[in-house]
Amino acid sequence: MNFVKILHAYNRTHLYACGTGAFHPVCAFVEAGHYPLQEPVFKLDPQRTEDGKGKSPYDPRHAAASVLVGEELYSGVATDLMGRDFTIFRSLGRRPSIRTEQHDSRWLNEPKFVAVFWVPESEDPDDDKIYFFFRETAVERQQGLGKTSFARIGQICRNDMGGQRSLVNKWTTFLKARLICAVPGPDGADTHFNELRDVFLLQTKDKRNPLVYAIFSTSSSVFQGSAVCVYTMADIRRAFLGPFAHKEGPNYQWVSYQGRVPYPRPGMCPSKTFGTFGSTKDFPDEVIQFARHHPLMYNPVLPHSQRPLFLQASVPYTFTRIAVDHVTAADGHYNVLFIGTDMGTVLKVVSMAKESWHHMEPLLLEELQVFQDSSPVTSLQLSSKRHQLYAGSATALAQLSLHRCGAYGKACAECCLARDPYCAWDGTICTRYVPNTKRRFRRQDIRNGDPNMLCSEDPRRGSVPRKQLYGVEGSTAFLECIPKSLQARVLWMYQRTPDDPQQEVQMDERVVQTERGVLLRSVQRADAGLYLCHATEHGFTQPLLQLSLEVIGARQVVGMAPAEDPQLTAGPASRKVWYRDFLQLVERPPLGAADRACQRPWSRGRSLPPPRAHAGPPGRGHGEEPRKARRRRTHEGPRAERRPRSASPW
Incomplete structure (x- = not known):
């Protein structure tokens, strides 16, 4: 079994793919393209496969992330069969292969890699950095709280060549910081979203300062929810330029390092921009040793506006993937978020500034069920040029228009x-x-x-659809009205007759308002009339639907008594009796000629003796006479006696 875990466009003619290879990772170049006057090409040369260790995981269940920059592959992956040796690895290209320190929990502690991106730091390509996003078991957690998962962002320099005498073929510029996505609470009791799920890098006019959109979920068994947090590169760089985390004291607590930081500062790339060092092999030994023992930053990276941009709690799904599109509108520019869930749905959210860019307001536009089997969305790819969104799951691939x-x-x-x-x-x-x-x-x-x-002169503004509904007295009725906008508030008005003034429908235990309309749990005669559904949003109210409800009495349904029979209001018990009779009649087979002759008194609406206060067993009448005596009185023949008894539970 070979599960493809790495797939990148290597150049214009080839793809670079890596798979698990039945627990023996393998990589290969795939020729793919379309040439003029030729058939499309898609083939793999089995003679040019190579070892995939350090690129693809052994087990398809293990998370992995990678990015191809130029001819170099940067991947976060487990390099052993048991999934215990996790590393950030550089392979391919002309530079030597570099990895993180092995079996050191201060560097990586059971990480789950999510995404990798290349971000330029300045005009000098020697300052370019690779950023890894992952979640791991926190080494700085408080004692006695067990394992705690933290979201991380790690950085390395592209031109890192390792150390000369220490950290040979190991990263010397690796640093990591915590990503915070939390809802501020009273007295500092914040609600944290620690489980990082996906990251999307939205490019801006300045390639050095993209926006980082990340989705999180909670690991708590008490509170369930998902959130979207936005980070700026300025805040990320500020955290990596801050103090280092240091473990000291009698209890070995993590504190801010207050000692002297060697020069050049660990994490800086060797370039002409920040110094005279041409390679990491020229770094002094004290810089290498400090970087080896202090890979963690003390200050976390806080989200923009210090809180999540979009939050969903108490919903039956969890965010899994995100893609963001920058859209130009008539009154400005907006970022539209497409969020996949583990229920096979995609949410469409627009982010807009409330007062300024520092106060963003999310607006949920749509929620689409993409996959009928409700399989989780495992991939989202956006094409702004084609105006299409591609969603993938374990079972299907869907194409959606933006x-x-x-x-x-x-x-x-x-x-x-x-x-x-x-x-x-x-x-x-x-x-x-x-x-x-x-x-x-x-x-x-x-x-x-x-x-x-x-829309003051909209010609269709006055047209309102109309619908006729019928309800049986004592049963339930549902008045459905769904506004087009998810932000609209539905207002229900009622008229007894078209000439009566409108009054708002009062909700109580019997009349319940839901997301899709109003439920009448027990229909009464007074409920008949005209119901008007209005949508109110931003001070604008528009009628959506007119529902005319006609209430039919229980005896009218079975044709037993006229509508004005006073027994219709005899009480709940009598209504249940007539409703049971109605169901029994429906479940009986079609009548023959003899049956229809015997049933003529029913069709004429002949009255029967008063019903009893309670329902008898199936097959018994509602009067005081036994069944055989009633048959003799109504002259029912042998055919009627062979009629099967109704099996209705009513």
Whole structure:
């Protein structure tokens, strides 16, 4: 069995792929491309395979992450069969292979690698760094609390060549810091999201300062939730320039190192920008020894605005993957988040500034069920040029359009209230917004979503769909109304007749409002009338649906008595009796000619003796007479006696 764990575009004609190879990792180059006037090429040369140790894990269940920069592969992986020797490894290329210190918990302690990225530090390529994102068992945890998982970010320099006498063929510039994603609480009791799941690097105009979007989940058995936190490269670099973590004191507690830090500072890349050292092999021994014993930074990396950008708690799913697109709208630029879950759904969230960039507000636009088998989303790839999102799971691959403007309705107000940066109202329909085109009637307001100014002359604003519903007295009825916008608040109004004034529907134990409408747990005669469903958002209210509810009495259903029979209000017990009779009639087989002749008194609506206060066993009547006497009175023949007894539990 060979599970592909590494797949990168090596150049224009070849891919570099690595797999587990039945617990013997193997890597190979795959020729893939399309040449003019030729068939598409996709082949692998089995004679040019190479050892995949240090690149692909042995076990497909082990997490691994890698990035291909130039001709060099940087990977975080377990290099043994048992998954105990974890390393950050550099392979391929012309430089020597470099790895982290072996079996040292201060460097890596049972890590689970999530993502790897290359980020330039300056104009000098010698300052380029590779950043690893992973979670691991924290060495600085408090005593007695057991294993605690922390999210980490690690850095190494691309031009690291290892030490001359110490840390030979080992990283000399490796440092790591904790990633914090927490909700601030009272008295410093923050709610932490420690389980790092995925990371997405959103490129900006400055390649040296991309935005880091990371998703987290909780390891707590009490509180379940997922969060998205955003980090800036300035905050990340500030943490790596801060104090080092040091273990000292009688209890060997982790404190901030207050001693002298050798020069050049550990973590700095050898280049002309920060010194005169041309290689890490020229670093003094005290720099190498300090870097060996102090790989951990004391200050953590805090998220932008000191809190998560988007948070979901008490939901039946967990975030698994994230992809972010930078979108240009009529009133500015917005970042749209696509978040995959372990239930096979994808959330679409837009991030917008509330007062300034330091106060961002998330807005959930859509939630799509992508995979019918609810398999977890294991991969999200975004193509801004093709306007497509590709979602992968263990069983399927799905292609989604970044914009589904037609799902926001057919009115200007609905398109405006959706606040989707991809969509705008063009005067006729809600369609994709293209910044470069010039259209007079194109309307879009992402920041405020106020249709009062944009849709005042909408010709479809007054048209409201109508629907007729029927409810049986004493049973349940559901009035369904779902707004197009996930942020809209639904308001229900009621009219007894079209001429009566509207009044708000009061919710109680019998009338319950749900996410999809209103549930009447026990329909009454007074519930009949006209129900109007309104959506309220940003001070704008629009009618969505008119529901006309007609209540049918229980005896009317079975044709036993006229609607004005006073026994209809005899009490709950009598209604249950008639409802049971109705079910028994439905479950009986079709009647023949003789049966129909015997049933003529029922069809005429003949009244029977008053019902008893309680329901008797199946097959017994509702009067005081025994069954045989009633048969003689109604002249039922032998055919009626062979009629099977109803098996209804009612």
